[in-house]
Amino acid sequence: MVEAGSPERPPVRAADGEQGELFPDASLPDELVGYRGPAACQIAGITYRQLDYWARTKLVAPSIRTAHGSGSQRLYSFKDILVLKVVKRLLDTGVSLQNIRVAVEHLRLRGVRDLARVTLFSDGTTVYECTSPEEIVDLLQGGQGVFGIAVSGAMQEISGTIHEFQAERADGGIVESVEPDELTQRRNARRTG
Secondary structure, eight states, rough: EETTOOOOOOOOOTTTTTTHHTTTTTOOOTTTTBBBBHHHHHHOOHHHHHHHHHEEEEEESSSSSSOOOOOOOOOOOOHHHHHHHHHHHHHHHHOOHHHHHHHHHHHHHSSSHHHTTTTTEESSSEEEEEEEHHHHHHHTTOSOOOEEEEHHHHHHHHHHGGSSSOEEEESSHHHHHOOOOOHHHHHHHHHHH
8 A cells, every 4th residue: 555646656657558458449539539628527527617726726737738818628638537536536525635636646647547446545634545455455454434436436437428528639630429338328318218
C-alpha cells in the first residue's frame, strides 16, 4: 500500500494503444476525440461551475483542448472525464481538496490500463492507492474506518454512457458514431419507457 503521490512507487506509463486493449471493442474514442464541457459535466455528474473552477485551478484541466478566450470550447478526453468522476466521488465523501489534488497528480501519471487496477481508499484525511487485494487487506487491518473508490467501476459507468453524448475531434475530423451496446440500449429504454 502506497500513499497516492508517494515517490516509493514510480508511475507506470501506458504504451500507445493500451486503451484499445483494455476495451477491445474499440468503442471508446481515440486520443483526439473529446467532449465539450457540458457533456463532460453530465457524464461525470458534476456542475459546470465545478468543471470551470477545476479547470481554472488546474485540478482537472482538459487534455485535448483548453479554452483560449471567449467563445472557445474546452475538450475533455475519456481519461479527463474519469478523473472528474473520481474527484467528485472523493469530494462527496468529505476528502479535502488539498488531498484530492495529491491523488489527482498521481492519477495523471498513470495510463488508462493502470487506472483500471487502482482502488482509492481514504480515512477522510489521507488518500491511499491500492492495486492488489493484499494491499486492501493491509489497509483495512489498520482498524480505522475507510471508504474505497474502485476506478474500474467509474470507468465502466462512463463507458456505458459516454456514447450518448456528442463527441468531436480536435483535428476537425468526423467522429464516427458507435452503435450502443446492449446495456446502454436497455438503460435508454428504461429511461424513456
